[in-house]
Amino acid sequence: MEYRILESADEINEYTEGLKKNKQTTIAVDFEGEFNLHAYGERLCLVQIYDGNDAWIIDPLKADMQAVKKLFEDERILKIMWDAQSDISLIVNGYSMTMKSVLDLRPAADLLELPKKDYASVTSELLGIEKKAGKSMFQKYNWMRRPIDKAAVEYALNDVLHLHSLRDEVFTKLHAQNLMNEFFRLNMIVQNRNYVRIPGQRHKKMKGYRYLSSSEKKKLKIMFEIRDGFAQRLNWPPHRVIANPDLIELSKGFANPDYIRFDRKLKPAIREEIILELRSSS
Template sequence: MSHLEIRTDAALRDYCRHLADSSLVGLDTEFVSEYSYRPRLCLAQVVDDRGRMAMIDSMAVEDLTPFWEIVATAGREIVVHAGRGELEFCLRATGRLPEKVFDVQIAAGLAGIEYPANYGTLISQVLGEKPNKHETRTDWRRRPLSSRQIEYAMDDVRHLRPLRDAIAGRLESLNRLEWLREEMARWLDEVHRSLTHQRWRRVSGNSGLDRRALAVLRELWQWREEEAERRDKPVRHV
């Protein structure tokens, strides 16, 4: 299973010049969220519209902005599985979300396959292949990555395009492609709002508070967020 491995900023810039010609980008990431304020991206796996795969070592590359700009470029389809995490990385890096996203998990649900189906289930049910179940619980921060880790990571994007095409075919036969477009637009809006709109209003129990109490809640929420960011700790630990 051949793929390009990118570990320097110069290599990433060169790769992005080629990726910019791709009308479709399949994307998966490996990240750790248990120990820091924001999830730490450890690896990004990519496949283009010709099936060429790349692994971006985000712990070695300092600036991933050129890559996220490619992802956010209008007109390019981004294929993911349960891709909220990937989209949040993109939004934080560029301030934008891709306009055209095909999430195979959401699409499978609309096609009557299963929802929410994990990636291995979709590979088995839709493609009839046996999924790679190794390395599901692994430390992606560890370097160097083992050959089994790399194989597992690249399998996560190797199947994205075949899954996308097979599920899109089912949706088309059911006259449900428009359902998917509507659902993806709604979902993208929800992802954007969750990171950019008054998040303190989602604190449970605030519906019965008066204006003064809401102001106090907002200040406490803001302090907690800033303190968690300063310490680089999950908010739940502050």
């Protein structure tokens, strides 16, 4: 698969202006990122673009992000995406930018009552495209690795190559069922949602949080912040420092910090630090 790379501010700005000059103002966009799987925190790791003629990638670890911001926020360029909300949240909270003029095709899967709602199943159902091989291999791929494997780049680009055709197909079906207005209403919700996260709320998303008492929730928040501090210090995913189920059990008082299942690569001195802080918090 052939693709081109955009990296410098001049390259990205020239591409952005070229789209408008050539009246080629619809692009398909997708991201790959790191979400506390291989390292601490969330990072944008790859941007894939298809403009109907050529495939492009932007490496956010090398690219001029101010130029990327201009591209993403240019209202004159329509960005076709699939399930855009998590991608928009990533750049809003991590990079102080947003994505304007988004056409998210994901609501169409619900409106058309398709049996499966994921991108691969929808493109298979509506476009007859075979599901790409190697999905399981790249679901947990470390997108922070450099250089990115060629096979991984090609896998990622497959997520944008069919979005233009998918848009045409879902529009035909939505129009036939008189669902276009509802589709655009749902897209306005995606576009206008406030994606800014309130600090100190991530622990509330943990499985089992809703069943904790008020005092247990307070303990969990303190222990969650302790774990987060060590994870950031080690540049580890937080679950590698202390597994989520263990953190819930600690907040309930059902577990002893001395018997937590720590990662074998965690140095004994740091393990003792963590245990000490957990004890002092309870």
